[in-house]
């Protein structure tokens with residue numbers, strides 16, 4: 479049974495995949511181009527993305543396991559039409575992402591970015607009267623309360639924050655005082671000192687936060703986006719940040735990646751830009767491969783897979 483894996487792994491992890499079952503024939507490399515010759519025989523594909531033209535080269539594919547949480551870089555409609563099962567790695571990097579969210583909020587709360595700039599650029603001992611405050615007591619709105627959002631909520635609550643959030647199907651979520659539905663997005667944003675976006679990209683979430691939504695946010699609010707860039711209207715966000723309408727943003731994801739060098743976001747002092755690394759770690763494959771191995775065993779035994787994605791919902 480041919481498995482193609484496009485991920486930066488290690489020999490030990492590849493051995494672990496082969497050890498799931500003697501029938502497994504594994505072709506693995508960090509780049510899809512390198513293993514493209516194996517696609518015509520592949521039954522299982524494990525990777526971050528699979529362009530439609532590459533899917534067309536894999537007529538025997540039965541199951542795709544996404545190495546990340548967001549499946550927007552998979553041709554979901556084509557996969558569904560062909561009856562290919564899709565699973566994802568939700569849960570794998572929740573800690574990395576939640577720590578990023580907390581780090582970004584702390585940076586803005588304690589003005590660490592201002593202090594760092596002052597140190598490097600000016601070498602001055604300057605103590606502005608209001609060099610930040612505390613997260614405790616502040617309200618955070620978490621848009622998207624899946625595995626990542628729920629973990630951000632738990633950690634924010636541990637920091638003494640009031641946590642509210644938004645979910646497609648509202649229901650009780652631990653540590654979240656109030657869960658809004660998508661129709662109440664603006665009410666949710668209005669209350670928040672910090673907004674953390676952990677939403678997947680779907681037709682419903684694309685550009686969900688535009689000029690009208692940014693306009694209802696508190697002027698001292700900070701937006702942290704670690705979901706997908708296209709969930710936010712980047713031009714409207716840039717305008718709000720450049721004019722001081724919004725205090726700041728920590729952005730890990732962008733409408734176009736890599737963020738083009740001419741983007742005005744690069745020059746804004748109230749913006750933290752990270753190159754889609756909030757969920758990354760040098761040992762990422764150590765986190766992701768065990769779930770794939772578990773699912774591979776289930777697949778071979780004909781058991782239900784974990785983390786099945788609903789192609790109609792897009793997550």
Ligand code: GLV
Nearest residue numbers: 545546547548757
């Ligand atoms: C990363 O962006 C992921 O979707 O896991």
